[in-house]
Every structure is written in structure tokens, then in C-alpha cells.
Amino acid sequence: MIRVTVNGATHRFERPLVVEELIARLELAGKKVAVERNGEIVPKSAHAATQLTDGDALEVVVAVGGG
Amino acid sequence: MAKRDELVVAGRSYSSRLLVGTGKYMDFAETRSAIEASGAQIVTVAIRRTNIGQTQGEPSLLDFLPPSKFTYLPNTAGCYNAQDAVRTLRLARELLDGHKLVKLEVLGDPQSLYPNMPETLVAAKQLVSEGFEVMVYCSDDPIQAKMLEDLGCVAVMPLASLIGSGMGILNPWNLQLVIERVGVPVLVDAGVGTASDAAIAMELGCDGVLMNTAIAAAKNPVMMAQAMKKAVEAGREAFLAGRMPKKHYSATPSSPTTGTITSSQPKAA
Numbered sequence A: 001m002i003r004v005t006v007n008g009a010t011h012r013f014e015r016p017l018v019v020e021e022l023i024a025r026l027e028l029a030g031k032k033v034a035v036e037r038n039g040e041i042v043p044k045s046a047h048a049a050t051q052l053t054d055g056d057a058l059e060v061v062v063a064v065g066g067g
Numbered sequence B: 001m002a003k004r005d006e007l008v009v010a011g012r013s014y015s016s017r018l019l020v021g022t023g024k025y026m027d028f029a030e031t032r033s034a035i036e037a038s039g040a041q042i043v044t045v046a047i048r049r050t051n052i053g054q055t056q057g058e059p060s061l062l063d064f065l066p067p068s069k070f071t072y073l074p075n076t077a078g079c080y081n082a083q084d085a086v087r088t089l090r091l092a093r094e095l096l097d098g099h100k101l102v103k104l105e106v107l108g109d110p111q112s113l114y115p116n117m118p119e120t121l122v123a124a125k126q127l128v129s130e131g132f133e134v135m136v137y138c139s140d141d142p143i144q145a146k147m148l149e150d151l152g153c154v155a156v157m158p159l160a161s162l163i164g165s166g167m168g169i170l171n172p173w174n175l176q177l178v179i180e181r182v183g184v185p186v187l188v189d190a191g192v193g194t195a196s197d198a199a200i201a202m203e204l205g206c207d208g209v210l211m212n213t214a215i216a217a218a219k220n221p222v223m224m225a226q227a228m229k230k231a232v233e234a235g236r237e238a239f240l241a242g243r244m245p246k247k248h249y250s251a252t253p254s255s256p257t258t259g260t261i262t263s264s265q266p267k268a269a
Helices: A020-024 B028-038 B080-094 B117-129 B140-152 B172-181 B195-203 B221-241
Strands: A001-005 A009-013 A033-037 A040-042 A057-065 B007-009 B012-014 B018-021 B042-049 B071-074 B101-104 B132-136 B153-158 B187-188 B208-209
Touching: A020 A033, A020 A057, A033 B080, A040 B080, A057 B080, B018 B028, B018 B080, B018 B195, B018 B221, B028 B221, B042 B080, B071 B080, B080 B101, B080 B117, B101 B117, B117 B132, B117 B140, B132 B140, B140 B153, B140 B172, B153 B187, B195 B208, B195 B221, B208 B221
Parallel strands: A001 A057, B018 B042, B018 B208, B042 B071, B101 B132, B132 B153, B187 B208
Antiparallel strands: A001 A009, A033 A040, A033 A057, A057 B042, B007 B012
16 A cells, blocks of 8 residues: 655555556546646656655646636 | 837737736636736736545636637745745646746735745746746845846836735836836736726836736726726827926916907916
8 A cells, every 4th residue: 555645635545556547546637737746747748657656745736816 | 000019028929018817706707708808918827736526527727718829827826935936837837838938926924925035036046047937026126126137037027016905006116216227028016906007007117017806806807807908008108108297386288378368367476
């Protein structure tokens, strides 16, 4: 089992997964999001290949209304 | 007409000198209507954590304001240090497919939202070194505005008064000093409350005005957006036309002084 933090909340997964799977599990597939892992950007092109490891901290962001 | 008068930022030209935010509207439909009425071509957006589990099927801002039609200006609202601001804009660049034009704002405290200038300078330097085109919210201090230009920012955007306050231009003198000293475009960002505030900013020689709350918090945001469009255009034309000099303590009649049917005229004091 691995434990990762996404947007400040802890999520547990029974087996290691890649960023693309994480996005699907969070029901964000197909949405325009950007991902940061442990302070570094994970480019879209690397979502399928970037393996998450226990203790990772992720940020998943979108564009919202603002001034 | 002579050469078209356009706002040029980071090598790109915009016919509208009004930039608008996309926050505080009732819904995305109202956001779009107001922004279309404003004629703005550059719109600011914020970068926020996704609302996990609650966003399914919900429309997104990008559906209503397609990035193909508008130039997005992602901001760093809510950031109180250089590191958070830089991280936020790296995420924005990734989110918007390599988009480089950004609005940097590093805030001092949540009560005033006044810019933290030391952190703003640190973040600006870092972002420029990473290839960002930085439009920067700043104080109306001409020395620091010039420092931001020297660091490579593509526009400086002093506040007219506190963000969301609608207090208008509190220090036109400083704004004028910034305009005189800085070579890159100067845009008033924050504090505009109504159309005359925007017109005054443009009459002073600002290259543009950025606003959000003045439109979004009006009773009729779409009508206010139209008013702001006209105010920015009117202010710009008045600036280009060159206003008459002010004359203190004496009047000059606009009509002929001779040929009147009056029998007498008081002597000038």
C-alpha cells in the first residue's frame, strides 16, 4: 500500500500507480489540470510514465475565476 | 486615421487597453457576458487546487472563455512569498500549454493585499530567468517600479488603491512619476471603482487599466463593463489629444466678447 498527499489530503492506494492513473482515480480524467509532485512540475507528456511513491506530495490545479 | 493606437505587451499588440479579471461573478454566463461587453482581450485567472470529487460534469472557466479567443493572464493571487508565486506560475504555464505571459502579485497581508515589494522583486527575477513574461502588480513607488523594469518585467502595474476597495486613484502624483520613469507599459491594477477612475488613469498616461471588482460587483456588471470600455477609450483619446492647460483663478470666455446687446459690463477685479 502507498500513501500520497493530494492537495493537502491523504489518499491510500493498494498498489503503486502512475500520475495518469491517479488523475483517473480522482475522476479528473479529461479535465484540464496541471500536476506538481514534490515541488516539481510533472508535464502532461510524463503523466503516463511518472510512478508515485509512498509519501509523495502532489498538487493538482485548475484555472478558476480571479482578478 | 494614422497608425492604430494599440497596447503592446511582450511584443504582442492589443486593440483594447482594458484588462479584466474573471472573479466574483454570479456564474460563468455572467462572466462571459460582462467580459464580452468590456471588449477586453486579456483576462486574468487564478490557479487553485481542484475540488476533488465535486467537479465531475461541472463546466470550467475555460469552456466559457476559450483560450483561443482571449489571452489568459494567470495570476498569483493568494501568494505571500516569492516561492509560492513562482510555483503557482510554473503550474499555470503547464496548465495553459506553455503560456508565458503571467501576472505576478506577491501580497503583504490579507487585510490590505498591499504588494510585498521585496518578495515581488525576488519572484520577478526568478520568473524572468525561467522565460516568463511578467506583468507585475506593485506599489506606486517609482524607484521600485523601475527596478522591476530593469529585472525584465514586460509591464508594471501599480495599484491605484487597495484591491477590491473601489477607492479610485488616491495618488495621481506617484502614478505620474511611475509613468515618467518606466519605459515598459504601466497599467493601473486595483482600486478602480467606477468609469471616471479608469478615465483618469488613462488621462494621466497609463497604457491600460486592469480591473475586476469594479465590474463584477456593480449592480449591473454588463452595463458597467460597457461603461469601463468607453471610459478607457475616452481617457486614452483625451491623453493623446493633449488636454488644455489648467488656468487658475481666471476665466476665459468661449463666446465673443464684443457685439453683445448688454449696456454695461462690470470691470475685472
